[in-house]
Amino acid sequence: MARMVFCKKYQQELEGLALPPMPGARGKELFETVSKKAWQEWLQHQTMLINEKRLNLMDPDARTYLTEQMEKFLNNENFDAAEGFVPKD
Structure with a gap:
């Protein structure tokens, strides 16, 4: 059974990460509060940036x-988008 977390991005219970995405306190906090879905979306956005x-x-x-x-x-705040990127509707 998948580990569930209350995702701070989506404000709902979703499948959590298998491992902390980085070492230290920040990695632990992300592990406990960010869903697998949100993290995968961040990785895609990070790559574009x-x-x-x-x-x-x-x-x-x-x-x-x-x-x-x-x-x-x-945290659902205003973040930079890659120039020229048009998200799908």
């Missing part, structure tokens, strides 16, 4: 930017 904005993940500023965008995305 990295590609469209040509982020260098070796750059601490780029990593900080992605962390900020992740928090906004998962």
Whole structure:
């Protein structure tokens, strides 16, 4: 049986992640409050941001930017979209 969490993005009980997505306290918090669905959507959005904005993940500023965008995305706040991206209706 899948582990269920109350997803902070969708505000409902959904299947949780199998493992924390990153080490430390932040990983534990995400593991406990973010659904598998929301995390997969974030990973897709993150990939678009990295590609469209040509982020260098070796750059601490780029990593900080992605962390900020992740928090906004998962908390349903206004987050940056990739330029030229038109979401499906």
